[in-house]
Amino acid sequence: MTDSPIKTSEQIAALKDLLTPIADREPGPVLLCLQAVQGHYGYVPEGAVAVVAEVCNVTRADVHGVFSYYSDLKKSPPPAISVRLCAAEACQAVGGRGLAAAWSEACAADPKLAAATGTDEPVFCLGNCALGPAALVNDQLIGRANVATLKSAVEAAQNVTEATR
Numbered sequence: 001m002t003d004s005p006i007k008t009s010e011q012i013a014a015l016k017d018l019l020t021p022i023a024d025r026e027p028g029p030v031l032l033c034l035q036a037v038q039g040h041y042g043y044v045p046e047g048a049v050a051v052v053a054e055v056c057n058v059t060r061a062d063v064h065g066v067f068s069y070y071s072d073l074k075k076s077p078p079p080a081i082s083v084r085l086c087a088a089e090a091c092q093a094v095g096g097r098g099l100a101a102a103w104s105e106a107c108a109a110d111p112k113l114a115a116a117t118g119t120d121e122p123v124f125c126l127g128n129c130a131l132g133p134a135a136l137v138n139d140q141l142i143g144r145a146n147v148a149t150l151k152s153a154v155e156a157a158q159n160v161t162e163a164t165r
């Protein structure tokens with residue numbers, strides 16, 4: 001369980017300010033509000049469901065239903081560096097599963113790498129099928145990916161993150 005950034009009345013009020021215009025403007029706004037929460041915090045923190053339910057005038061169960069249905073909505077903060085491997089057919093045909101297994105082994109063998117990249121879920125087609133297996137490291141698209149190119153991209157992303165601090 002992560003420490004929720006939505007605890008105080010001021011934090012709840014700020015989230016309501018973010019979501020109320022969406023709820024007022026759009027029909028069926030629950031998904032849009034959950035996406036807005038994730039866009040703001042990087043995930044949907046504990047406490048946000050109640051606020052979304054209130055501003056959308058639906059039950060918490062309704063919000064939980066939407067939240068649990070869409071796997072792109074996250075319950076915990078994202079890793080510092082996102083590594084997503086394509087699991088769609090064209091990439092599987094050129095070694096995508098082997099890459100996923102090798103990447104898991106590399107993370108298991110290197111706790112720092114595992115901590116920096118977390119356990120991202122696979123993605124289904126990055127539009128780079130001709131250069132599979134494809135991967136996305138943060139927003140960098142990688143073709144003909146292998147463990148070495150992934151590690152290199154992670155290292156580059158870490159350098160960018162450290163340079164911007």
Ligand code: FES
Nearest residue numbers: 086091126128129
């Ligand atoms: S199937 Fe992997 S990028 Fe399209």
